[in-house]
Amino acid sequence: MKKLFITSILFLLYYSASAQKMTGAGKDLFQSNYVTFSRKKPVLLILNDGTKVEGTLKKLKRKGLIIQTVFLKEKKSGKVLEFPASKIKEMYAYPHGFDKAMKTLDLVTNYYKIQRKDTQYSMLKNGAVLLRGLKISLKNKKSPKYYLVQLLNPGFDRYLEVYGDPHAHKTASVQFGMMTVAGGLEKSYYVKKGDKIYYIRKKDFKKDYVKLFGDCKEFIKKYPADKAKWRYFSEYVLEYTKIRSQKENTKEEDKRE
Secondary structure, eight states: OHHHHHHHHHHHHHHHHHHHHOOTTOOOOSOOOOOOBOSSSEEEEEETTSOEEEEEEEEEEEETTEEEEEEEEETTTOOEEEEEGGGEEEEEEOBOHHHHHHTHHHHHHHGGGOOOSSSOHHHHTTTOEEEEEEEEOGGGTSOOEEEEEEBSOTTSOSSOEEEEOTTOOBOOOEEETTEEEEOOOBSEEEEEETTEEEEEEGGGHHHHHHHHHTTOHHHHHHSOGGGOOGGGHHHHHHHHHHHHHHHHHHHHHHHHO
């Protein structure tokens, strides 16, 4: 635990310097949003009542690309069980085949973000991703229903949980060899703040900026809404988390004194 705490502090300190500048193309600190998963590697489901179910993936029922139901061959019984997204709190699964191979660099560079106490470290550190069952309105146009969506910012999701939109378009990208050096960012995300879930789009970012970050005066003073840029979104989430955490830690220390 002590090692984990030190890693978290080093992570925040390392990125605070670059995040304060936020110049150039920006850093995409979010994990890639995966849509296909291995049928051979283990899957772990944690249900809303706390029950853990281990097994292998048999089938996914989707609406478009977004997951509605998981069919799992349970390790214990060998039976194929059906789990609607409304019953699932968390799902840990490994990206499948070519999808994983194409994005290996993403898995490596995103490993340092895994710092939560309540995640299944043994799977996450080996390349699994975390999905959660949330009741969302697709693109703010449909009646809210439960779906499984991937958390993209594990490790700095204390106040803002950023979830992938499987139907999101990407910004134009510039590549050098096999590496993307600019652009290629998702144009939309689902963001959970407290009990509310927002559909955040690039074209509406400045309008929604205060909705996400406006409750932290120090952050807004440092990164005003009128100068906000979409390419720095993940860095804003990290900085917001860092500033709010520091404030809360200071308050706790003052109380103890």
